[in-house]
Amino acid sequence: MRRTVNVFAPALAALALLAASLSAPAPALAKTEIHFWHAMGGQLGETVSELVRQFNQSQGEYEVKALNKGTYPEVLTAAIAAYRQKNPPHIVQFFDVGTQTMLSSGAIYPVFQLMKEHEIAVNWGDFIKPVTGYYSKDGNLYSMPFNSSSPILYYNKDAFKKAGLDPSKPPATWKQVGEFSKKIIAAGGAKCGFTTSWPSWTMLENTFPWHDQPFATNENGYKGLDTKLLINGEFGVKHIGQLAAWQKEGVYSYGGRMGQPDPKFINGDCAMLVQSSAVIGGFKKSIKFDWSTGQLPHWGAPYKKQNAVVGGGTLWVMKGQKAADYKGVAQFLKFISDPHQQMWWSVTTGYVPITQTAIKNLEAGYHFKKNPEQWTALSQLSGTPTANSRGHRLGNMAQIRDAIEPELENIFAGKKTAKEGLDAAVAKGNDILKEFAAANKP
Amino acid sequence: MKRSVFKNRGLPYLLVLPQVVVTLVFFFWPAFESLRLSFFRSSAFGDKVVFIGLENFQKLLVSSDYYQSVVNSFIFAFGVTALGVGAGLFVAALATQRVRGLVAYRTAVLWPYGIAPPIAGIIFLFIFHPSYGVLPYWLSFVTAYEFNWLLQGWVAMALVIIATAWTLVGYNIAFFLAGLLAIPTSVIEAASVDGAGAIRRFRLIVFPLLAPITFYLVVVNLIFSFFGSFGMIHAVTQGGPGGATEIMVFKLYKDGFIGLNLGSSAAQSVILMLVVIGLTALQFRFVEKRITY
Numbered sequence: 181m182r183r184t185v186n187v188f189a190p191a192l193a194a195l196a197l198l199a200a201s202l203s204a205p206a207p208a209l210a211k212t213e214i215h216f217w218h219a220m221g222g223q224l225g226e227t228v229s230e231l232v233r234q235f236n237q238s239q240g241e242y243e244v245k246a247l248n249k250g251t252y253p254e255v256l257t258a259a260i261a262a263y264r265q266k267n268p269p270h271i272v273q274f275f276d277v278g279t280q281t282m283l284s285s286g287a288i289y290p291v292f293q294l295m296k297e298h299e300i301a302v303n304w305g306d307f308i309k310p311v312t313g314y315y316s317k318d319g320n321l322y323s324m325p326f327n328s329s330s331p332i333l334y335y336n337k338d339a340f341k342k343a344g345l346d347p348s349k350p351p352a353t354w355k356q357v358g359e360f361s362k363k364i365i366a367a368g369g370a371k372c373g374f375t376t377s378w379p380s381w382t383m384l385e386n387t388f389p390w391h392d393q394p395f396a397t398n399e400n401g402y403k404g405l406d407t408k409l410l411i412n413g414e415f416g417v418k419h420i421g422q423l424a425a426w427q428k429e430g431v432y433s434y435g436g437r438m439g440q441p442d443p444k445f446i447n448g449d450c451a452m453l454v455q456s457s458a459v460i461g462g463f464k465k466s467i468k469f470d471w472s473t474g475q476l477p478h479w480g481a482p483y484k485k486q487n488a489v490v491g492g493g494t495l496w497v498m499k500g501q502k503a504a505d506y507k508g509v510a511q512f513l514k515f516i517s518d519p520h521q522q523m524w525w526s527v528t529t530g531y532v533p534i535t536q537t538a539i540k541n542l543e544a545g546y547h548f549k550k551n552p553e554q555w556t557a558l559s560q561l562s563g564t565p566t567a568n569s570r571g572h573r574l575g576n577m578a579q580i581r582d583a584i585e586p587e588l589e590n591i592f593a594g595k596k597t598a599k600e601g602l603d604a605a606v607a608k609g610n611d612i613l614k615e616f617a618a619a620n621k622p
Numbered sequence: 623m624k625r626s627v628f629k630n631r632g633l634p635y636l637l638v639l640p641q642v643v644v645t646l647v648f649f650f651w652p653a654f655e656s657l658r659l660s661f662f663r664s665s666a667f668g669d670k671v672v673f674i675g676l677e678n679f680q681k682l683l684v685s686s687d688y689y690q691s692v693v694n695s696f697i698f699a700f701g702v703t704a705l706g707v708g709a710g711l712f713v714a715a716l717a718t719q720r721v722r723g724l725v726a727y728r729t730a731v732l733w734p735y736g737i738a739p740p741i742a743g744i745i746f747l748f749i750f751h752p753s754y755g756v757l758p759y760w761l762s763f764v765t766a767y768e769f770n771w772l773l774q775g776w777v778a779m780a781l782v783i784i785a786t787a788w789t790l791v792g793y794n795i796a797f798f799l800a801g802l803l804a805i806p807t808s809v810i811e812a813a814s815v816d817g818a819g820a821i822r823r824f825r826l827i828v829f830p831l832l833a834p835i836t837f838y839l840v841v842v843n844l845i846f847s848f849f850g851s852f853g854m855i856h857a858v859t860q861g862g863p864g865g866a867t868e869i870m871v872f873k874l875y876k877d878g879f880i881g882l883n884l885g886s887s888a889a890q891s892v893i894l895m896l897v898v899i900g901l902t903a904l905q906f907r908f909v910e911k912r913i914t915y
Contacts, residue, residue, distance in 0.1 A: 263667055285667040286669045434772060440772075447753075449753070579876075579882070579883070585862070586865045589772075589773060589862055593774065593775070615883060
């Protein structure tokens with residue numbers, strides 16, 4: 181035994197030293213750190229870093245540390261793991277469809293309450309209605325709106341000219357999208373007419389409210405957890421069925437999920453693209469040809485033209501950190517929602533400005549006249565939303581999206597008809613909703 | 623065999639202790655935790671946890687999606703193994719020929735193993751992606767065939783199988799090379815003298831002598847395909863199109879980390895664990911009997 185002790189004693193001593201050095205108090209920091217996890221990569225990520233830098237310079241008490249944790253689902257997974265280990269980040273950016281999951285979590289510190297308790301005045305009424313409608317519960321905002329976008333149509337003006345089409349007139353209806361596409365392909369302007377990024381988000385989640393059609397029962401889930409999807413009705417079958425027919429003809433070219441189809445538009449293969457307005461900033465840098473934007477196409481009568489729903493993310497404040505830190509959190513959220521920062525953020529990225537003040541100021545500076553593409557997304561969010569167009573309040577919606585998109589692929593591949601595919605998507609989606617309701621019984 | 627004798631009775635236990643601790647903490651604990659979680663329905667943030675017995679398993683057993691992922695997993699695993707081991711043997715056989723620059727060749731064929739699956743996936747995307755890949759672009763000049771695995775399930779499956787096999791082939795080659803070089807040349811020369819041609823020599827002498835290595839590689843490749851192939855699927859197809867490349871380990875990730883359904887995800891990992899344990903046990907029994915080292 182003596183020998184072993186001799187062998188291991190130095191190792192143990194080293195370990196003890198290491199442990200001591202780890203637990204020793206760090207030198208007193210002048211600033212309180214606020215951790216902010218987000219999902220913004222590339223150009224968007226740089227813009228977030230710049231906003232954070234501005235805040236850190238604007239005051240001396242708090243230091244916000246922004247960290248890109250990957251995609252939205254990855255950010256949430258990381259935040260949940262941290263929360264379970266009792267050390268969550270203060271602020272987490274999460275996407276629109278995660279709203280119900282966050283509301284049911286019991287892990288969040290509602291933003292309206294945070295601001296009230298720290299006596300920071302926010303003019304909540306200044307936020308535009310599609311934003312407050314989406315992220316409010318009982319009339320109060322639970323998360324701070326940050327990056328809001330809506331899906332718009334991008335089109336290649338050069339391809340339009342080649343086909344003899346007026347490059348200042350994007351197609352307004354889906355019928356025109358089909359006609360224009362065929363003309364462009366025939367004239368050699370592009371190989372395919374159009375493609376769509378984030379297929380479930382652009383072609384269903386937004387196309388339904390845009391036509392004032394219900395996406396799910398219970399007013400899209402706002403009225404309760406026992407919700408069922410409604411996307412396999414006549415409208416859904418008509419719209420998705422037409423896309424499938426166009427896919428067969430080569431008018432539409434399915435290009436994958438998320439932003440994967442973007443290169444088809446950027447490299448000129450497809451003349452049109454439906455994608456979030458958030459990529460405007462990136463496209464301005466990367467696209468060589470002449471392009472512009474139009475509203476999300478509409479089917480026309482008998483459908484009413486309503487509004488698109490905001491996509492993008494909001495900032496959620498998590499419970500479980502030191503009480504003193506939350507004052508800094510409140511100040512940071514106030515800072516980024518101020519018109520000045522908001523205008524800068526919007527102009528730099530392509531996300532829409534979300535307060536009336538910011539919009540008015542931008543208009544006064546002729547910003548939208550000079551940058552009409554930034555007006556496009558905003559114009560789709562005007563008006564007062566109906567029960568069908570307020571948003572989606574569905575539990576585990578990220579997973580529902582994951583159930584819908586494979587079925588869309590089956591439809592576009594011709595393996596299933598639009599009706600069969602959407603029926604299957606609804607069946608799977610309803611199972612997910614049932615599971616969520618069971619796991620989150622009040 | 624030489625017996626090591628420890629004078630101190632405690633020392634050997636102390637020496638194996640770190641390994642035991644690592645195994646317990648990093649293997650048994652998580653495995654037990656998965657098993658425990660699989661009996662619960664839990665909300666994403668873990669604030670509401672309800673014991674539901676075998677319901678998570680029941681749901682999986684009636685889910686057609688789950689069956690598809692099981693079938694996909696087997697197609698994927700056997701495809702990768704057949705291709706990876708087959709190609710490995712072929713290339714290793716070539717790399718034992720007497721040619722100039724042999725060392726350079728041998729180094730080159732081992733390289734793919736040094737590349738992490740997600741990186742390999744990205745490389746394959748740059749080559750094969752229908753929107754921005756080089757190969758579909760070149761193909762479009764010579765044929766009207768549209769190489770679109772974003773919609774054709776079997777093409778997507780073939781692509782991930784080839785890509786995964788490619789990452790494994792270097793490892794397989796290394797083992798086969800060692801095995802081939804260990805075969806005494808006298809045996810092969812004797813066969814030559816007896817009039818056996820190259821193919822006959824390979825079939826009757828080389829291949830049987832390689833059997834233990836081949837077997838080992840088949841097991842390792844299968845297990846890797848079931849467990850370790852997540853990065854490739856995640857980078858290339860995300861399980862699409864239409865779930866055609868959704869293998870068990872990817873579905874488990876998706877349900878657990880995107881869907882936040884931890885109970886079901888845990889149940890799936892328990893099943894996956896059983897499949898792989900069963901497969902390995904079966905093969906080891908088989909090999910103990912049939913393959914002589």
